[in-house]
Amino acid sequence: MSTEQRIDEIVKGNDVVLFMKGTPLFPQCGFSSRAVAILEHLGVEYASVDVLQDMEIRQGIKSYSDWPTIPQLYVKGEFVGGSDIMMEMYEAGELAQLMEEAEVKPA
Template identity: 65%
Template sequence: MSTDINTEAHQFIETTIKNNPVVLFMKGTPDAPRCGFSSLVVQVLDHLGVEFAGVDVLQDEDLREGIKAYTDWPTIPQLYVAEEFVGGADIVREMFQSGELKQLLTDKGIVAA
């Protein structure tokens, strides 16, 4: 497979990020994460009471490779807030622990429940 991002996958990624204030590209679904890193980010977002769109990259090889190419970030999960790439599980965990993630959400006008 080419390392170039598939056009369909690229369009899907862009549309999803534009149409949802918080998006998590993950392995599995928010209700049934399929890896510990995805589960960790879901737990953080749930703890903060943030509504988010979970996109299961395991359903589509082009999407799984496409999201990595889109951000030039080699791992999944990937969190986006207000169309901005935040990072993966380690970054999200560190930002949550320091309070930065909650502040970012507040600054972007995303209200936690």
Template identity: 70%
Template sequence: MTESVHDSIRQAVDTYDVVLFMKGTPDFPQCGFSSRAVAILERLGVSYASYNVLDNPELREGIKQFSNWPTIPQLYIKGEFVGGSDIMMEMFESGELQELVTEKGLTEGE
């Protein structure tokens, strides 16, 4: 991974409270796992930045090295790697993901 890719990832993770590195876009996910990740974030009602790794092969490989996690999508909350689609689903189903976004002050007022 080039230093510039690493720096770009670090900047995104540090800049946005919630970041999803995914295949495709929130409006047009390009794989089922990314689609599930978007659906979970939508259900939580949190704002998030997304990066389409299919647009940039260096980013696609770089994010895997950055997190030391082999699959995409990847979710970061407040600068910390949370996990991929399966972990997001487990955390959502258990209520843990909702607790995390509430604890971090990321939920929108209802």
């Protein structure tokens, strides 16, 4: 299975998935930490992928989304953005609305 196919399975197999550096319990960068905090505050169920554990995924996710940085958030198979976009959407109430409209399960 190619890296792109592996990423595609992860993205389409989870309602919400965060590709990040580290894990939700131990984020390895400030941006990933902020992304986790936002998702935790929204109280939604989400999967995470530690890109530091798999260099193919780490590089492949950038090509998959055509987005150069990590973390990256996907909701119902759609790319949402990185931590800055997540923060802007969260502060505007748009991220909570997106989760509600996507019928994402509470954590």
